[in-house]
Amino acid sequence: MVTITxxxxxxxxxxxxxxxxxxxxxLIIVGAFFLIPILASARYSVLGVHNHLTLxxxxxxxxxxxxxxxxxxxxxxxxxxxxxxxxLVIPTSIWVTVRIPKLRGLLDALSIVPLGVPSVVxxxxxxxxxxxxxxxxxxxxxxxxxxxxxLALPYxxxxxxxxxxxxxxxxxxxxxQSLGASWTRTLIGVLLPNLRAGMIGxxxxxxxxxxxxxxVASLLSFNTFPVYIVxxxxxxxxxxVAVSLVALLVAFVPxxxxxxxxxxxxxxxxxxxxxxx
Amino acid sequence: MVSxxxxxxEESSPSSPPRPRRRRALRRYGGVVPYLAFLLIFLLIPxxxxxxxxxxxxxxxxxxxxxxxxxxxxxxxxxxxxxxxSIGSTIIAxxxxxxxxxxxxxxxxxxxxxVQSSSxxxxxxxxxxxxxxxxxxxxxxxxxxxxLSSMGIHLYAHGFSLYSVIGLIIVYQYFLIPVMILVMLGxxxxxxxxxxxxxxxxxxxxxxxxxxxxxxxxxxxxxSGTVVIFADAFAAYATAEALTSGTLxxxxxxxxxxxxxxxxxGQGNLGNALGLGMIVVVALAATVYVLSQRRASRWLR
Numbered sequence: 342m343v344t345i346t347x348x349x350x351x352x353x354x355x356x357x358x359x360x361x362x363x364x365x366x367x368l369i370i371v372g373a374f375f376l377i378p379i380l381a382s383a384r385y386s387v388l389g390v391h392n393h394l395t396l397x398x399x400x401x402x403x404x405x406x407x408x409x410x411x412x413x414x415x416x417x418x419x420x421x422x423x424x425x426x427x428x429l430v431i432p433t434s435i436w437v438t439v440r441i442p443k444l445r446g447l448l449d450a451l452s453i454v455p456l457g458v459p460s461v462v463x464x465x466x467x468x469x470x471x472x473x474x475x476x477x478x479x480x481x482x483x484x485x486x487x488x489x490x491x492l493a494l495p496y497x498x499x500x501x502x503x504x505x506x507x508x509x510x511x512x513x514x515x516x517x518q519s520l521g522a523s524w525t526r527t528l529i530g531v532l533l534p535n536l537r538a539g540m541i542g543x544x545x546x547x548x549x550x551x552x553x554x555x556x557v558a559s560l561l562s563f564n565t566f567p568v569y570i571v572x573x574x575x576x577x578x579x580x581x582v583a584v585s586l587v588a589l590l591v592a593f594v595p596x597x598x599x600x601x602x603x604x605x606x607x608x609x610x611x612x613x614x615x616x617x618x
Numbered sequence: 619m620v621s622x623x624x625x626x627x628e629e630s631s632p633s634s635p636p637r638p639r640r641r642r643a644l645r646r647y648g649g650v651v652p653y654l655a656f657l658l659i660f661l662l663i664p665x666x667x668x669x670x671x672x673x674x675x676x677x678x679x680x681x682x683x684x685x686x687x688x689x690x691x692x693x694x695x696x697x698x699x700x701x702x703x704s705i706g707s708t709i710i711a712x713x714x715x716x717x718x719x720x721x722x723x724x725x726x727x728x729x730x731x732x733v734q735s736s737s738x739x740x741x742x743x744x745x746x747x748x749x750x751x752x753x754x755x756x757x758x759x760x761x762x763x764x765x766l767s768s769m770g771i772h773l774y775a776h777g778f779s780l781y782s783v784i785g786l787i788i789v790y791q792y793f794l795i796p797v798m799i800l801v802m803l804g805x806x807x808x809x810x811x812x813x814x815x816x817x818x819x820x821x822x823x824x825x826x827x828x829x830x831x832x833x834x835x836x837x838x839x840x841x842s843g844t845v846v847i848f849a850d851a852f853a854a855y856a857t858a859e860a861l862t863s864g865t866l867x868x869x870x871x872x873x874x875x876x877x878x879x880x881x882x883x884g885q886g887n888l889g890n891a892l893g894l895g896m897i898v899v900v901a902l903a904a905t906v907y908v909l910s911q912r913r914a915s916r917w918l919r
Contacts, residue, residue, distance in 0.1 A: 353811030354724035357832070358824030367721035371714065375740070375792065378751040381761040385754035429653060436649035444650060450908060451657055456846070457904040458665050459853030461870045462893040465877060466664025469671050469890065491660040496738075542738075549739055555746050555856035556870075560877050567746040571860045574750055582754045585747035592739050 379589060386583035398579040408584070411569035414482055415552055418565065421486035422551035423544050426497050429490060430543055434502045435532060438510050445502075452498035460492055460556040482563045486551070493550035497543040504539020508532075552592060665897065671890030684891035693892060696867040703783050703868065704851035707790040711847050714791065715798020716840065722799065723806040734803060737796035745793075749860035752789045756780045781862050789857055794847050801843035805836055842910040849903040853896065869896055 351359075386398050402408050437444050458466075467488070490497075510532065517527040533540060555567040564572075566588065574581030675681040687693060722733050755762050756773070757780050763773055779785055809832065817827040833840075855870040864871050869892055876889035 351724040351726065351807070353814040354720070354806070354809065356811075356818075357809075357814045357827050359720055359724035364721040364725055367717055368725070371718045371721075371795070374795075377762065378748075378755045378792065381755040382751045384761055429656060433650055433653040440646050440649060448650060448653065451654075453904065453907070454657065455661055456849055456907075457897065457901040458661060459855070459870060459893075459896050459900060461853070461855050461873045461877075462668055462896055463661065463664055465873060465889055465893045466666075466668045467660075468877065470663045470667035487656070488660055491656060494657075545735070546738055553745050553747075555860070556874070559856075559859070560874060567856065570746050570750065574860060575863070578750075578753065581750045585750035588747040589751065593736070 379586065382582050382586040382589075386579060386586055398577075398583040401577075402580050402584055402587075405573075407564065407569060411564050411566045414564065415566035418482060418485045418489070419548045419551035421483055422489040422493070423548045425486055425490045426493065426547035427540075427544055430494070430498050430501050431533075431536075431540065434498065434505050435510065435528065438505050439514055449499070449502055452502070453495045455492050456495045460554075461560070463488065463492065464557055464560045479561060482558075482565070485554075485558055485561070485563060485565070488557055489551040489554055490547065492554070492557070493547040496546040496550065500546060501536070501539045501543040504536045504542075508535050549592060553588075668890045668893040668897065671887045672894040674887055674890075676886050684887045685894070687888055688891035688895055692867060693869075693872065693888075696869050696872050696892075697895065699783060699867055700852055700869045703786055703790075704848050706783070706787045707794055707851040708844060708848045710787065711791055711794035711798050711851075712840065712844050715795045715843065715847075716802055718795065719799045719802035719806055723803060733799060737799045740796040741793050741800060745856035746860045748789060748792050749857045752780060752785075752792075753861070756785070756788065781866065783866070786858055786861065786866070789861065790851055790854065793857075794851060797847055797850060798843045801846060802836070802839055805839040809835065838910045842907050845903045845907040845910065849900045849907075852903075853900060 355361075387394055387396060433448065437448050455463075513531050513535065514527055517531045522530065553567060554565070555571070558565040559568045559571070570581055570584050570588065573584065672684055673680055673682070675683065689697070752760070754760055757763065758774065760780070766773055780789070813831055813835075814827060817831050822830065853870060855874060858866060858868055858871055859874060862871075864875055873889050873892050873896070876886075876892070
């Protein structure tokens with residue numbers, strides 16, 4: 342396993358003038374900017390506008406059946422997005438590297454094309470292009486999954502493809518095959534373990550995108566979690582703040598866990614994980 | 619997919635009989651067909667439909683009137699507001715994100731992985747929850763608003779509003795600064811200690827090092843970060859919609875209103891014209907991004 346960490350622990354950057362005081366001031370100010378809204382939400386959600394301590398916002402939230410149903414829907418769509426992203430991105434990126442290297446640049450360039458079409462315009466186009474078969478396709482919320490896979494491609498494909506590029510895939514494939522490994526075994530036994538970080542990163546980005554996406558779901562009238570938050574926000578501010586806080590934390594906890602688990606193999610190197618931002 | 623790969627290997631191995639060249643090429647290119655088909659169905663055909671629709675009247679005749687309406691009156695104003703928002707957000711996010719990335723990269727204990735994963739969460743899921751987190755912070759009854767007013771600073775009496783372009787610029791930093799950090803961390807960590815040492819041994823001061831070596835090396839990455847952030851801010855919809863319930867006239871909000879039918883009927887293709895306007899703006903930004911990426915990768919080899 343080749344892991345290149347240029348710059349090491351940043352000693353030379355410190356020598357180049359990014360001193361302790363500079364780092365401390367920057368990290369405290371930026372960290373505060375990111376923490377204050379979270380703390381303010383936590384306080385607001387239990388004190389509300391009138392300053393009485395109450396958990397009513399959370400209680401009415403968990404009692405609301407559409408809270409659970411929208412969360413469940415978002416999770417299902419996110420899982421479908423992750424699976425579909427894996428099936429599309431991983432084989433394509435490896436295939437193009439091994440079999441048609443000259444197309445690599447083209448596929449990479451194509452993967453960022455979705456950045457050029459804002460998702461509100463994608464919805465506009467989907468509605469315009471497929472209006473005749475719309476009633477058939479757009480009844481199932483799972484139509485969101487392929488749309489999210491496409492919209493998250495600039496993040497997922499590039500993340501995985503960067504990992505593939507940093508690995509000498511062709512040498513590994515030749516080595517594995519000269520030892521008699523089949524393609525399946527080469528892929529599962531040799532390539533994917535070496536590409537684990539890139540794979541996890543790509544899938545996380547796709548899943549996170551699907552969980553937080555609002556535009557497409559809202560305009561196609563599916564009650565995913567973000568759509569639900571905006572709906573209750575119209576009538577109940579404290580509830581919306583409470584559920585937003587839960588959403589931000591729900592997004593954070595598993596992702597931080599994956600980061601820690603992902604670094605599990607090099608545990609000794611990761612003794613100290615500084616908390617910033 | 620895997621089984622096709624297996625078959626291909628047998629086919630290309632010396633022991634198997636030679637096949638016609640064209641079929642082999644078909645097999646070879648077959649591996650990228652799902653990817654291309656995906657982009658075609660979910661991106662290119664819809665984008666094409668917007669393009670065509672922008673030049674069509676509602677009864678299907680070619681016309682320029684959609685574009686004329688889209689670039690005049692209230693719709694022109696929405697383009698101006700969108701530009702104000704995205705340019706203002708970009709300037710702040712680029713500067714703050716760059717400085718933050720420098721500080722993170724120089725910190726011992728490799729917080730990079732943690733910052734990177736938090737940044738990718740923040741950059742992607744901020745959307746709706748963010749709007750409410752900031753209502754609790756800087757809204758009319760937000761906690762920071764209250765604390766400041768108890769200190770004698772009455773934000774809302776001085777013309778500040780969270781539900782305005784200025785307010786959105788502040789809120790957008792929450793997901794734009796992480797984008798800049800994500801873009802810059804890698805290139806900053808790629809600065810070799812040899813370059814620092816070389817500059818120092820030639821007598822360069824720290825400021826001189828950053829001015830003459832650091833910034834020029836990082837400039838392609840800074841440019842690509844700027845462009846990505848601009849496109850992100852220009853296209854963002856969720857936070858603005860959740861904060862202002864569609865009342866702030868930004869281009870994506872206007873399109874959303876047209877899709878949801880919150881406007882007078884008979885303007886179906888006006889949305890397509892506005893959409894085309896957005897595509898043109900963001901596509902220009904994306905072109906700059908591709909070009910700057912090409913330059914940036916030169917230093918990574």
